[in-house]
């Protein structure tokens with residue numbers, strides 16, 4: 001079936017990012033529900049064509065359980081519409097839900113996240129010859145079936161250069177030192193994504209991004225280059241294997257940083273793959289249900305206040 005933008009009906013907004021909005025939509029004819037990311041882009045026809053060709057290659061992601069299913073992409077009035085599978089939430093929102101419900105992401109859960117991301121990124125590299133370039137909590141999605149998947153692959157290279165993006169948007173830095181200051185600034189290496197995974201894991205494990213906020217985004221980037229790599233705090237009860245995994249991902253010199261082959265055989269991930277007693281789906285459902293219940297309480301609270309004021 002050929003999907004055209006005018007055949008899609010908007011159901012609700014799923015989230016917003018620096019470049020646009022993600023909406024849940026229904027394809028009228030087939031009833032298919034999808035998440036549509038609309039990116040405003042002022043790029044010319046030639047680069048539009050090139051971008052579509054590259055995005056078409058993302059169809060191969062169908063075979064990988066650790067990548068969000070990609071349905072296709074189209075241009076509409078200069079905007080790029082990227083159609084993908086709907087997931088329940090992203091890790092950035094999920095870890096905040098946990099904090100709000102006075103819980104923490106347990107180490108078995110963190111290990112399952114790391115395993116999925118490494119497997120997804122490894123598949124991208126091996127089968128699609130693609131480097132992600134934008135690994136961060138908001139690009140790791142979860143569903144109630146307990147699946148953890150990466151999304152937004154094959155897009156970030158087409159948007160602006162990521163240093164410029166970080167400086168402009170004032171984002172938290174997930175990029176490695178060599179992307180900010182070094183010879184590697186032009187050629188992307190898979191190990192940039194390995195660093196970003198390390199930063200992501202520290203952030204979701206501790207509840208705060210390891211690079212504190214600075215007055216200017218520039219100072220924040222300088223910190224990544226000049227300071228020692230972040231570590232997991234020693235007083236949070238994490239295993240030695242987890243500490244070791246993080247210190248490998250956050251090796252400042254990218255030439256000494258491991259690639260996926262080495263990470264996949266690391267004991268922390270080997271154990272995560274063999275772990276069967278921890279039920280990821282139940283844990284995700286529990287947190288989502290609690291957050292939704294809380295949301296309902298907040299909403300009914302608003303009604304009560306209204307009634308009192310009237």
Ligand code: ATP
Pocket residue numbers: 014015016017018019020021022035037068084085086087088089090092093138139141151152171
């Ligand atoms: P940035 O713009 O800096 O990349 P971002 O990743 O948060 O940040 P988007 O990729 O536009 O921005 O996504 C916005 C939000 O939409 C995400 O935080 C996520 O919670 C939600 N989202 C994205 N894709 C999906 C999806 N397929 N299913 C459900 N929610 C999604």
Ligand code: MG
Pocket residue numbers: 017138139151152
């Ligand atoms: Mg995203």
